[in-house]
Each structure stands twice: as structure tokens, then as C-alpha cells.
Amino acid sequence: MTLLSVRDLGVDFGGPLIVDGVSFSMKKGEIVALVGESGSGKSVASLALMGLLGRGNITGSAMLRLNDGRETDLVRIGPRERRGVLGRHVSMIFQDPLSSLDPIQTIGAQMREVLSLHCGLRGGKAQARAIELLHEVGIVDPQACLKLIPQRLSGGMRQRVLIAMAIAGEPELLLADEPTTALDVTVQAQVLRLLLSLRARSGMGMIFITHNLAVASSIADRVIVLYAGQVVEDAPADAFFAAPAMPYSKALLGAAPGIDSVFGARRLPTLRGQVPAPGERGVGCRFAPRCDAMRPTPCQTQMPDLLTIADGENEVHAVRCGRWEELAR
Amino acid sequence: MTAPVLSVQGVSKTYTQRAGLFGRASRTYALRDVSFDLRAGEILGLVGESGSGKTTVGRIAMRLVEPSEGEIHLAGQDVTALSGAALRPMRRRIQLIFQDPSASLNPRQTIRQILRTPLRLRGITDDAEIVRMLAIIGMGAEALDRTPAMFSGGQRQRLSIARALLMNPDIIVADEAVSALDVCVQAQVVNLLLDLRDQFGLSILFIGHDLGVVGLISDRVGVMFRGSLVEIAPSRELFERPRHPYTARLLAAAPRQGGKLTPHAEVDAGRLFPTSTEGCAFAALCSHAITECRTTRPVMRETAPDHWTACRRADLDLRPTHC
Numbered sequence: 001m002t003l004l005s006v007r008d009l010g011v012d013f014g015g016p017l018i019v020d021g022v023s024f025s026m027k028k029g030e031i032v033a034l035v036g037e038s039g040s041g042k043s044v045a046s047l048a049l050m051g052l053l054g055r056g057n058i059t060g061s062a063m064l065r066l067n068d069g070r071e072t073d074l075v076r077i078g079p080r081e082r083r084g085v086l087g088r089h090v091s092m093i094f095q096d097p098l099s100s101l102d103p104i105q106t107i108g109a110q111m112r113e114v115l116s117l118h119c120g121l122r123g124g125k126a127q128a129r130a131i132e133l134l135h136e137v138g139i140v141d142p143q144a145c146l147k148l149i150p151q152r153l154s155g156g157m158r159q160r161v162l163i164a165m166a167i168a169g170e171p172e173l174l175l176a177d178e179p180t181t182a183l184d185v186t187v188q189a190q191v192l193r194l195l196l197s198l199r200a201r202s203g204m205g206m207i208f209i210t211h212n213l214a215v216a217s218s219i220a221d222r223v224i225v226l227y228a229g230q231v232v233e234d235a236p237a238d239a240f241f242a243a244p245a246m247p248y249s250k251a252l253l254g255a256a257p258g259i260d261s262v263f264g265a266r267r268l269p270t271l272r273g274q275v276p277a278p279g280e281r282g283v284g285c286r287f288a289p290r291c292d293a294m295r296p297t298p299c300q301t302q303m304p305d306l307l308t309i310a311d312g313e314n315e316v317h318a319v320r321c322g323r324w325e326e327l328a329r
Numbered sequence: 330m331t332a333p334v335l336s337v338q339g340v341s342k343t344y345t346q347r348a349g350l351f352g353r354a355s356r357t358y359a360l361r362d363v364s365f366d367l368r369a370g371e372i373l374g375l376v377g378e379s380g381s382g383k384t385t386v387g388r389i390a391m392r393l394v395e396p397s398e399g400e401i402h403l404a405g406q407d408v409t410a411l412s413g414a415a416l417r418p419m420r421r422r423i424q425l426i427f428q429d430p431s432a433s434l435n436p437r438q439t440i441r442q443i444l445r446t447p448l449r450l451r452g453i454t455d456d457a458e459i460v461r462m463l464a465i466i467g468m469g470a471e472a473l474d475r476t477p478a479m480f481s482g483g484q485r486q487r488l489s490i491a492r493a494l495l496m497n498p499d500i501i502v503a504d505e506a507v508s509a510l511d512v513c514v515q516a517q518v519v520n521l522l523l524d525l526r527d528q529f530g531l532s533i534l535f536i537g538h539d540l541g542v543v544g545l546i547s548d549r550v551g552v553m554f555r556g557s558l559v560e561i562a563p564s565r566e567l568f569e570r571p572r573h574p575y576t577a578r579l580l581a582a583a584p585r586q587g588g589k590l591t592p593h594a595e596v597d598a599g600r601l602f603p604t605s606t607e608g609c610a611f612a613a614l615c616s617h618a619i620t621e622c623r624t625t626r627p628v629m630r631e632t633a634p635d636h637w638t639a640c641r642r643a644d645l646d647l648r649p650t651h652c
Contacts, residue, residue, distance in 0.1 A: 037511040038482075155379070184378035184538065189582040189590065196592035211511060214541075214584035241587040255516040257541035259583050264564040266545055267523055268516035274481055 001065070003028040003205040004173060008060035009075070011041070011048045016278035019045045020229035022060075023306070026222070028172070029203040031196075033210060033220035033237070035252070039275045040226040042209050046175050049074050049207075050092055051082050064090065067172055087118040091166035095178040097158035101150040107134075107161055108146030111168070118169035133164040138194055156187035160194065167198060177209045192219050213256055217241055225249050228275055228286040231306055235317040245309060245319040245328060248287045285322060298322040332405035333366035334499050334532045335390055335423070340364070340399030342385055342556075359385050361556045361610075363399070364629070367500065372526060372533040374547030374564070376540055376579070381553040383536045387502040390534065391423050392416060404499070421450070424493035428505035430485035434477040440488060441473040447495040462491045465528070466521065483514030487521065494525065504536045519546050540583045544568050549635075552576045555610040558629070562636035570648060572638040575611045577647035609640070617642045 004026050011019040019041040026032045036042045047053045049062050051074070062074040066089055077085065094100050102110055111130040115121040121129050127146075134142035137160040150158055159179060166174055176195070180188040196219060199206060210216050216223055216237070223240040225233040225248065233246040244250050254269045273290045282288070284300040291299065298304070299322055309324060310317040321327070342360040347353070360382045367373050375383045388394040390401060392408065400409045408419050427433040434443055444459045460470050466487040477485055486506065493501055503522065507515040519542060525531055537543040543550055544564050551561040552573065560573040571577040584590075608623040609615070615622065622641055632638040 037513065185540065185579060185584075186378065186582040188584070192584075192590050193592055196590060200592050212584070213512075214586050214588070217586050217588055218584040218590040237589075252512060253586060255512045256586065257545040258586055259541045259544055259568055259580060260585065264545075264548055267520045268545065270516045270520060271513040274483075274514075 001028045002026070003030065004062060004064050004074075004207075006049070006060070006062045009045060009048065009062060010059040011044050011053070011056050013056045016281070018056075018229055018278055019048065022226070022229075022231055024224055024231060024234055026205055026207070028065075029199060029205055030222060031199060031206045031208055031220050032222045032224060033208045033216035034224050034226060035210060035213060035216050036226035037211060037252075037275060039228075039277075041229040042226050043177055045226070046092075046177060046207060046209055050086065050090065050175060051077070051079075052092075064173060087114070087171070088169035089171050090173045090175065091169065091171045092175040092177065093159070093162050093166050093179045095181050097155065097162045097182075098150060100162055101158060103150055106147055106149055107153075111146065111161075111165060114165045114168050129168070130164075133168055134161070136167070136198070137161070137164045138190070139164075154187075155183050156191060159183065159191055163191075163194065163198070167202070167204070170202060171204060174204055174206045175209070176206060178211070179208075180215060181210070181212070188215070189218075195219060213253060214258070225252070228281060229278065230286065230320065231318075232287065232320045233318070234306070235319075236315050239310070239315070239317050243328075245317070245324050246287075246321050247291045247293045247327065251290075285320070293323055293327055295323065331369055333368050333402075334404055335367040335534070336400075336402040336405075337366075337386065337390060338364050338400045338402065340386075340389055340396045340401070342382075342389065342394065343397045358556045360389070360396075362626075363553075363556075363558045365551055365558060365561055367532050367534055370526065370530050370532055371549065372522075372535055372547045374543035374550040375534065375536045375553060376538060376543050376550060377553030378538065378579075380555065382556040383553050384504055386553070387425070387504050387534060387536050390500075391420070391425055391502060393425075421496050422498050423500040423502065424496050424498040426486075426489055426493050426501060426503045426506045428508050430482065430489045431477060433489055434485060434492075436477055439474050439476055443477070443488070444473075444492055444495060447492055451495075451497065458495065462495055465494075465525070466491045481514070483510055483517060486510060486514075486518050490518075490521065490525070494529070498531070500532045500534065502534045502536070505538070506535070507542060508537060508539065515542065522546065540568075540579065552579065557610050557639065559611065559640065560636075560638045561629075562633070562638075566633065566636055570633070570636075572632045572636065572643040572645075572647060573611075573640045574615045574617050574642070574645070574647060578614075617645055 002025050007023050009019055009022040010017050022045055034042045048058045058075055060075060063071050064074055065071050072085060112126045115126040115129055130146060131142040134145055139145050139160055180191050208219055220237045223235055223237050224231055227248050233249045244253060251271045271290050276286060284302055285304050288294045288299040304320050304322040306318050306320045308316055308318045340360055340363045343356045343358050345354050345356055377383045385394060389396050400407055403419055448458060463472055507518050526533060535546055547564050549563050550567050551558050554575045560576050571580055608625055609627050612618040612622040627639045627641045629637045629639045632643045
């Protein structure tokens with residue numbers, strides 16, 4: 001069953017489109033990794049969905065199906081209605097847990113506020129639920145944790161607290177923007193495992209924004225690659241890591257060294273140039289100037305569509321490349 | 330064998346903390362008995378989690394932080410006690426590249442002004458060397474009159490590398506120098522550092538937390554845990570045959586392309602362990618720990634050719650089980 005259907009999402013700040021015609025859909029309980037370099041539009045797209053951009057023109061639609069069967073368009077929704085949706089049906093966690101927490105309030109006070117706002121719980125009920133939530137995110141001594149201020153917790157523990165707050169309202173969708181980027185690798189693995197077990201327990205869907213393909217691989221069911229504001233590949237994770245179809249995806253995978261294969265003063269394959277600025281995009285494929293597989297036609301003359309190249313059961317694989325068929329051979 | 334360009338010998342760094350105004354003073358080890366050599370022309374990687382002391386090692390090597398114990402030797406010369414004017418020529422030989430190039434380049438200066446500073450310190454006044462250096466990092470002379478804000482993150486990191494190289498150093502300490510860059514840009518800067526090493530015979534202390542990047546660029550890798558160097562070995566050897574349980578644990582936790590995590594919980598997640606000052610720092614977290622591990626600190630010993638491990642149980646087979 002579809003949880004979220006984003007159609008033709010566009011964001012601009014009075015100039016060229018920063019997010020340009022982004023469409024994708026995700027199923028209930030699915031974990032979708034939104035992958036891209038800085039400037040790809042991944043954070044702007046997710047903030048637009050949350051209504052947290054503050055400015056800018058947002059076009060398109062993003063239909064979210066709630067557990068009670070109602071549908072709501074995250075793009076068109078008014079501020080009042082959004083307050084009823086955020087926290088309860090859609091929540092978000094960010095990269096830096098310290099800047100998302102109030103430094104001078106205890107974890108307990110901050111959790112009680114969330115529980116009062118989103119769940120209408122107060123007093124002893126709020127306290128009991130806060131303990132239950134901290135327990136659920138793997139904090140060993142929840143009572144002690146509630147009495148601490150954020151500075152007393154490690155980065156991993158803070159992220160756990162934020163995850164506890166984010167899932168307090170039992171949301172259908174969690175947006176996680178680089179939630180493990182600031183964490184050490186062992187802690188990162190713990191937090192990723194926690195997110196996976198929460199998904200397994202609650203059936204919550206997740207949009208996981210990351211620039212790290214290895215992290216995306218660890219957690220995602222589906223990978224969506226953004227480049228210069230557009231979706232350039234959308235594939236099941238297994239298919240993506242086995243056989244990426246878009247030359248940009250291949251380059252991204254090749255540029256990140258794994259720990260199983262290459263050691264000792266080895267050079268990496270690189271991409272020339274950089275992501276075109278929003279005002280400097282040509283008419284053709286936006287990746288063409290950097291692509292080794294580029295041919296003057298069609299690559300420089302025509303913007304390729306996002307084409308579905310495999311459409312099995314639950315297994316849509318789409319790619320934006322005019323030459324994908326030739327390249328796959 | 331020639332003397333190592335940099336030799337860190339038995340270095341500790343302690344900070345004293347007092348519990349309240351009249352409370353008992355207690356010592357905290359930021360570094361504890363760390364020893365290693367940086368060989369000529371070598372790239373030595375240092376990995377470890379936050380708080381492991383890897384940055385402190387880099388700073389002590391540069392004498393930006395004073396060690397509490399131990400010695401630093403540069404090309405065979407003991408520089409631990411040097412200060413003031415005697416320290417200056419030594420400082421020239423070892424240069425630091427930081428993580429965030431936008432914070433380490435003065436935004437109000439042009440590239441010409443920024444790159445002239447190191448040359449002035451060397452008594453050179455013409456710009457020919459600057460232009461030559463820009464060419465080496467893949468930029469043209471048109472960059473000279475621009476300010477750092479007009480460059481991308483990767484270009485700025487190249488410029489800070491150029492600035493370091495203009496001092497004509499023997500050693501570069503690169504502290505998380507590629508961590509803030511996108512993967513494609515990161516790959517370019519990694520390749521540049523490798524080229525520069527070959528071209529100038531530089532030795533590089535490459536500090537990072539991304540095991541993939543550190544393993545790729547480095548000839549040897551040292552692993553730090555809570556202030557101690559627990560293992561040091563040639564890259565491939567370390568990654569394929571880790572002999573310290575902490576190294577094995579780090580490698581197992583690193584995400585892999587094409588790999589998937591299972592949601593099962595870890596036993597020690599969500600809990601803080603006390604640091605032991607008596608035994609092995611890792612003993613509380615180690616599933617192989619025996620009684621002696623908790624009571625006496627393990628010493629570094631050579632467990633395989635050029636492979637040094639500070640673990641009493643380094644005979645265990647800790648080869649990664651996944652593929």
C-alpha cells in the first residue's frame with residue numbers, strides 16, 4: 001500500500017528550480033534512501049515536504065496516506081492542519097542532535113513537552129510514556145536519562161533521545177536527514193539497527209537522506225539518487241548496488257572506497273568538474289558535461305526522461321539516461 | 330634503514346580535573362603511552378572514534394600541544410624541549426591541513442595574499458612559485474585575485490594544501506582533511522595527496538574516521554582507542570587480519586556498499602562504560618577479555634612482521650566473518 005506519493009515536486013527561491021520535478025512514491029513501512037552530493041536538492045526537497053523551508057515557492061503534490069485512511073497533501077496543507085500532522089503523522093530527525101535539543105532543559109522536560117503536544121499526555125502518564133519511549137530506543141537507564149541535560153549525553157545517546165521524541169506520536173513517516181553522519185561508526189551501526197528495529201515493530205516508513213552510499217546500503221529498501229535537483233535513478237537497493245544504470249550512480253559508487261577491496265596508497269576513479277549551479281544547467285542531460293559515456297546526441301540536446309527500465313512486482317527501477325540501454329549491454 | 334622523519338616515543342597527555350573547588354584532583358589521560366614512527370615518504374593513517382586522541386597526536390607531533398610525558402623526534406633530533414626561536418625552523422618542516430578549509434582560509438584575503446604568507450616566511454617575494462604551486466593543485470593564475478568564498482569546498486581544500494606545501498615541509502599532518510567533502514571531491518583530494526607524496530617525497534600523517542578512505546590512502550594504519558594506540562600495521566594486513574578486538578569491532582561496524590544491517594540489538598548499545606585506568610582500555614567492551622586484561626595494561630608487541638598489537642589475546646583469529 002502506498003504511504004507517500006510525491007508528484008512533480010518543485011522548489012525555487014525566485015530563481016531557477018532547486019528541486020526540479022521530483023517524483024517518487026513509497027510503500028508503507030518502506031525505507032527509502034535519498035542520496036546525492038551537496039547541492040543535489042535532497043535536503044531542500046525534504047524540508048519542503050515538512051513545510052520547514054520558511055520561504056520559496058513549492059509546486060507539485062505529496063499525498064500522504066494516514067493509517068486511518070485519510071489522505072493529506074503535504075505541499076498544499078495549511079499551517080494549522082500541518083501542526084496536526086507534524087510530530088503525529090510525520091516526524092523528522094536531523095544530523096546534529098545537540099542543536100535540535102534545548103541545552104538548558106532536561107531531557108525529561110523536553111520529552112514531556114513533546115508528549116503533551118502530540119499525544120495529549122500530562123503528569124504521570126507523560127512520565128511513564130517517556131520512560132517507555134527511552135527504553136524502546138535502547139537507553140538502559142531511562143529514569144536517570146530524563147533528569148539529565150543534553151550536554152551530559154554522548155552524541156549517540158542524544159540521537160536516541162531525538163528518535164524517541166520523533167516516534168512519540170507513532171508517525172507513519174519519519175524523515176531522517178543525515179541522522180548518523182555526525183556519529184562514530186560503531187554508534188552509527190547501533191543507531192541504524194535501532195531504526196530498522198523500530199520499522200519492524202511499528203511499520204513506520206522512512207525517508208533516509210544521506211550522502212553515504214554504504215550507509216544507504218545498510219538500511220534502505222530502495223535508493224533514489226538526486227543530481228542537480230532531479231531524480232536520476234530510482235531502484236530497489238539490491239538492484240542498485242548490483243547494477244546501477246545511471247553513469248552518475250556508477251561514478252558515486254566508484255568514488256567511495258570500501259573497506260574490503262582497496263588498501264595502501266591507491267588512487268580512486270574521479271569525476272571531472274562539479275555539479276552545475278542551478279543557473280548554469282544546459283538543455284540536455286545535467287550530468288552530460290561530466291559523463292564519460294556522453295554523446296553529443298542525445299545527451300547534450302535533449303533532457304532524458306526518468307524511464308522505467310524494469311517493472312517487476314514491487315520492483316520498479318527507473319533511470320534518467322538517454323543511453324542506458326546501450327550502456328547496459 | 331634511515332631515521333624516521335617523525336618519531337613519537339612514549340607520549341602521554343594528561344589533564345587534571347578537580348571535583349569542586351576543594352575536591353580531590355584526578356588525572357584524565359587524553360593520550361597514554363603512544364609510540365609510533367612516521368617513515369620517510371610514508372602515508373600513515375590514524376583512525377579512531379571521537380575522543381580517541383587522534384587529533385591530539387597530530388597536535389602534539391606539531392608541538393601545538395605539549396606532551397605530559399614522552400619525546401618527539403624530527404628526523405632524529407629531539408624537539409620535545411625546543412621553544413621560541415629554536416622551534417621555528419622545525420615548525421616549517423611540519424604543516425597541518427584542517428578539516429574545514431572555509432574556516433582555515435581568511436575570507437577577506439585574496440588567494441595571492443593567502444599564499445604569499447608562507448613564502449614571506451621563507452624570504453621569497455615573487456609570485457612565480459605561487460603560480461607553479463597552483464598548477465600543481467590544478468588551478469590557473471586567474472585564481473590569485475579571488476577570495477576563498479569564490480571557490481567550492483574541494484577547491485578551497487586544494488588551496489589550503491597549496492598553502493601548506495609552500496612552506497616546503499617534509500611532513501603534512503592532514504586532520505580529517507577530506508571528511509567534509511562530497512565523495513567525488515574527496516576522491517580528487519585523496520588522489521592529489523597521493524600525487525604530492527610521490528612528487529615531493531612527503532610523509533603524511535593522515536588522521537580520519539572513515540576507514541575506507543584511511544585504508545585506501547595509507548601505507549600503514551594505526552588504530553586508537555581512548556587515548557591508546559592499540560594496533561598499527563600495513564593497511565591491507567590490518568584490514569584483512571586485525572589482531573586487536575577493537576580493530577575487528579571497528580571494521581565490523583563500518584557500513585559497506587551492497588551490505589545490509591539486521592535489526593538485532595547489540596548488548597552494550599545505549600550504555601556508557603567507565604574508562605579503566607588500570608588494565609586495557611578496551612577490556613570492559615571486549616568479549617575476549619580475561620582477568621589480566623582488567624588489571625594490567627597490555628604492551629605493544631610485534632604479532633606479525635611490521636604488525637604491532639597491544640593485546641594480550643592477539644593470538645585470537647579475529648578475521649572478519651562477513652563477506
